[in-house]
Amino acid sequence: MSLTSKADQFKQAFREEGREVLVDLESALLELNDNRGDMELVGRVFRALHTMKGSGAMFGFEDLATFTHNLETAFDEVRNGRLPISSELIDLTLAALDQIRAMLEEGIAGAPVADLAACAEILAKVRHLTGKPEKHHDKAKTATPQAGSEVGTGTGSEAATGQVREWSIHFAPGPEFMLNGANPLLLLRELKQMGGLAVRASMAAVPPLNELDPERCYISWEMVLATAAERDAIRDVFIFVEDSCELTIEPFLSPAEESAQAASAAASAADLTAQALLDKREKRGGRRVYDTPDNASSLRVPAAKLDQFVDLVGELVTVQARLSEIAARCDDPEIAAVSEEVERLTSSLRDNSMNIRMMPIRATFEKFRRLVHDLARDLGKNVELTIEGADTELDKTVIDQLSDPLMHLIRNSMDHGIEPPAVRAERGKRLTATIHLSAKHSGASVLIAVSDDGGGINAEAVRNKAVERGLVAAGDELMESEIFALLFQPGFSTAKQVTDVSGRGVGMDVVRQRVDSLRGSIDVASKPGEGTSVTLRLPLTLAIIDGILVSIAEASFVLPLANILECIELTTADIERANGKHIADVRGEIVPYIRLREHFNIRTPRPEIEQIMIVSTEGGRYGFVVDRVLGNCQTVIKNLSRFYRHVKVVSGATILGDGTVALILDPERVAQDAVRAVAHGTRAGPSVAAIAAAVKYSLRGRSTPPQKTV
Amino acid sequence: MGITLDESKSKAVIGLEGAVDISSAAELKTLLLRALHGGKKVRVSLAGATDLDVTAVQLLWAAEREAGKAGVGFSFAGPAPAEVSAALGEAGLQQFMVPESKVSVDAG
Numbered sequence: 001m002s003l004t005s006k007a008d009q010f011k012q013a014f015r016e017e018g019r020e021v022l023v024d025l026e027s028a029l030l031e032l033n034d035n036r037g038d039m040e041l042v043g044r045v046f047r048a049l050h051t052m053k054g055s056g057a058m059f060g061f062e063d064l065a066t067f068t069h070n071l072e073t074a075f076d077e078v079r080n081g082r083l084p085i086s087s088e089l090i091d092l093t094l095a096a097l098d099q100i101r102a103m104l105e106e107g108i109a110g111a112p113v114a115d116l117a118a119c120a121e122i123l124a125k126v127r128h129l130t131g132k133p134e135k136h137h138d139k140a141k142t143a144t145p146q147a148g149s150e151v152g153t154g155t156g157s158e159a160a161t162g163q164v165r166e167w168s169i170h171f172a173p174g175p176e177f178m179l180n181g182a183n184p185l186l187l188l189r190e191l192k193q194m195g196g197l198a199v200r201a202s203m204a205a206v207p208p209l210n211e212l213d214p215e216r217c218y219i220s221w222e223m224v225l226a227t228a229a230e231r232d233a234i235r236d237v238f239i240f241v242e243d244s245c246e247l248t249i250e251p252f253l254s255p256a257e258e259s260a261q262a263a264s265a266a267a268s269a270a271d272l273t274a275q276a277l278l279d280k281r282e283k284r285g286g287r288r289v290y291d292t293p294d295n296a297s298s299l300r301v302p303a304a305k306l307d308q309f310v311d312l313v314g315e316l317v318t319v320q321a322r323l324s325e326i327a328a329r330c331d332d333p334e335i336a337a338v339s340e341e342v343e344r345l346t347s348s349l350r351d352n353s354m355n356i357r358m359m360p361i362r363a364t365f366e367k368f369r370r371l372v373h374d375l376a377r378d379l380g381k382n383v384e385l386t387i388e389g390a391d392t393e394l395d396k397t398v399i400d401q402l403s404d405p406l407m408h409l410i411r412n413s414m415d416h417g418i419e420p421p422a423v424r425a426e427r428g429k430r431l432t433a434t435i436h437l438s439a440k441h442s443g444a445s446v447l448i449a450v451s452d453d454g455g456g457i458n459a460e461a462v463r464n465k466a467v468e469r470g471l472v473a474a475g476d477e478l479m480e481s482e483i484f485a486l487l488f489q490p491g492f493s494t495a496k497q498v499t500d501v502s503g504r505g506v507g508m509d510v511v512r513q514r515v516d517s518l519r520g521s522i523d524v525a526s527k528p529g530e531g532t533s534v535t536l537r538l539p540l541t542l543a544i545i546d547g548i549l550v551s552i553a554e555a556s557f558v559l560p561l562a563n564i565l566e567c568i569e570l571t572t573a574d575i576e577r578a579n580g581k582h583i584a585d586v587r588g589e590i591v592p593y594i595r596l597r598e599h600f601n602i603r604t605p606r607p608e609i610e611q612i613m614i615v616s617t618e619g620g621r622y623g624f625v626v627d628r629v630l631g632n633c634q635t636v637i638k639n640l641s642r643f644y645r646h647v648k649v650v651s652g653a654t655i656l657g658d659g660t661v662a663l664i665l666d667p668e669r670v671a672q673d674a675v676r677a678v679a680h681g682t683r684a685g686p687s688v689a690a691i692a693a694a695v696k697y698s699l700r701g702r703s704t705p706p707q708k709t710v
Numbered sequence: 711m712g713i714t715l716d717e718s719k720s721k722a723v724i725g726l727e728g729a730v731d732i733s734s735a736a737e738l739k740t741l742l743l744r745a746l747h748g749g750k751k752v753r754v755s756l757a758g759a760t761d762l763d764v765t766a767v768q769l770l771w772a773a774e775r776e777a778g779k780a781g782v783g784f785s786f787a788g789p790a791p792a793e794v795s796a797a798l799g800e801a802g803l804q805q806f807m808v809p810e811s812k813v814s815v816d817a818g
Contacts, residue, residue: 178732184764185801192800199802209743209772214735217764221802 010181014059018104021048030369036085046075055240058186064103070123071096074130096122164228166252172220174244182241190237195227224252313353314636318655320346325657350544361439362390375414382432392439394446394540405511409450409534417454417532451533457526459483484524488512519651547635550626552597553604556662558635563615563667570610584612584623593623594674615667622671649673715741721751727758735765742773751783756790771806
């Protein structure tokens with residue numbers, strides 16, 4: 001591997017780690033804003049800045065390290081009680097964080113670029129707060145080397161205050177240390193900046209040349225550091241590498257003190273078990289982490305590799321369906337056995353691969369704390385963000401696409417929903433408004449809600465605006481849900497004033513488009529004066545689902561298994577008993593049914609006995625009448641081309657084992673569509689058969705040519 | 711940057727240029743083994759090096775120890791550049807990079 005590519009690899013690894021550190025830093029800062037006396041949070045902020053500084057310098061992000069160093073100094077002052085936490089400091093640090101983020105992404109195409117003028121301004125303000133001149137995080141100035149194994153170096157600035165103590169430090173990099181891109185020399189350099197440092201390197205562990213792993217560090221160090229800094233501050237130097245090295249930090253004892261302690265230790269040594277010794281060492285600050293079995297318990301894998309993996313599993317599922325089909329035709333027990341085994345393995349491989357892509361939504365939710373904080377400041381409103389269900393997991397692809405819609409919804413709530421403090425006071429509401437972000441599972445979907453306790457939506461105003469825009473006729477009877485749905489029409493905005501935040505009517509349309517592309521739906525609930533809640537219902541996964549394959553005439557359809565409750569027969573006698581009404585009696589309960597044949601305009605005679613698939617939807621239980629139920633199928637979802645995006649009842653297509661194409665129906669939409677058709681006195685739904693015929697041309701990424709088309 | 715091995719009848723000279731770090735460690739090991747294998751006096755020139763990291767130091771140290779055991783001459787041709795020496799000095803590694811090693815037995 002070339003030098004550049006290896007360096008790039010380390011930089012990339014630091015970027016990934018750095019992004020996480022910055023997310024943590026941001027959330028710690030925002031929490032600190034609410035709990036200003038919490039020294040633990042101050043410590044978290046300090047350590048995050050320290051990590052960014054130290055690791056940044058190690059991985060060649062010099063600007064980042066220098067910039068961060070000045071902020072770190074400010075938080076050191078806070079830690080030492082010399083500087084109070086103020087809104088100004090938090091806002092400055094948040095602004096600085098944006099610049100650090102830009103510096104971290106430097107060189108990545110499309111990433112924001114750090115604004116040097118803004119950086120200088122931030123630093124000037126920070127210096128004004130701390131009353132300290134700018135401190136450059138210089139690459140350590142090199143000390144005059146001394147012969148011999150012990151090297152005494154100059155004193156660092158941090159040791160200038162407080163009582164100086166001596167610490168004995170043992171540092172031995174672990175096997176993976178260098179491979180992680182860390183450099184022990186830089187860590188020692190950083191230690192040196194804390195105070196007077198005497199270093200002794202040991203070569204004792206270096207093996208013979210031919211057995212030596214050239215990419216491993218065998219050298220270990222014993223050091224004595226004279227500093228006013230606490231043990232935690234010394235440990236912070238190693239914060240980025242502590243999992244991959246052996247590190248003990250103990251108060252330094254002179255030889256006389258050591259022998260006195262050894263004598264007293266000898267007296268009680270018999271009582272101490274090895275475990276107790278280990279515990280003691282842990283308590284005193286020592287650690288030996290790299291050799292614990294947990295070390296390799298998780299891996300960082302690029303998302304693209306994961307997507308490729310899932311795509312391959314999808315192809316495998318398709319091929320397995322063909323194999324099952326062939327096995328069923330062959331009537332050969334050996335082939336049948338192999339086919340069943342492959343089916344079982346494919347199924348569990350599919351579940352596992354889907355599981356790998358599931359991620360908690362926490363990071364997406366947490367990043368809105370900053371948005372709410374900044375917007376509240378800009379709009380002069382007091383708003384707190386509460387989060388519920390942050391551990392809810394959903395497919396990474398879905399999570400990736402959720403940020404934009406949630407951002408628009410939150411901005412909209414902050415700008416239009418939540419009243420200014422004066423109005424809230426007038427209405428007798430709590431001055432601090434709340435935006436609540438929540439996530440929870442519901443069957444094969446996940447519900448993401450953005451709720452506020454603002455003024456609610458004025459349905460009449462929305463309606464009037466829609467009439468004005470010609471979206472609905474003046475005399476149309478509209479249900480409240482239909483009125484609210486108008487908000488998501490392109491260019492629709494009831495805001496009297498376009499603000500920087502929202503009001504151009506672009507955002508809500510984006511929300512709808514994005515949610516549509518995720519095959520989700522939007523539900524709005526609002527009470528005037530009490531608030532609004534927008535709920536996004538999204539599928540858990542976008543790649544492969546379990547489905548039931550059904551047919552109507554020659555056409556095959558897949559219904560998601562998660563929606564299906566049961567399947568019952570529909571005979572001519574049943575139809576007669578119901579006097580031609582589309583209702584079925586399911587163990588005494590009346591369930592309305594939708595005859596898909598009619599709904600989809602399939603003009604072939606219906607069979608004597610039909611099947612009703614009872615499905616559960618948001619609007620209740622419905623029966624979908626089909627000709628035949630063909631059985632279970634693992635369904636690899638293929639997107640339809642954009643020509644079919646207006647066909648809402650179809651959420652995708654899949655290729656069956658015999659090479660034919662089946663459309664995947666969205667039961668929610670089918671039910672809504674049918675209810676609407678009945679309400680408007682029409683029966684005919686979209687001509688799905690026509691769509692199906694065209695689908696074969698629009699399927700993307702097909703692995704096998706169809707042998708028969710619908 | 712780069713590592714070179716020049717072998718003449720009497721000696722093998724390893725030249726280190728630029729930053730010699732983990733990315734070139736495997737190559738340095740190969741060349742050191744090859745140089746030692748020849749049984750000739752080994753000289754290492756650090757004059758062109760701008761940075762040596764721990765992987766380079768421990769390889770050179772291990773090679774020197776190996777040479778000592780085999781009775782092969784191993785020496786550093788001149789001191790390392792001041793910047794490199796200083797950086798190694800900070801980490802207590804300077805002593806392992808003595809310009810003319812005692813194990814150098816062959817004047818050739």
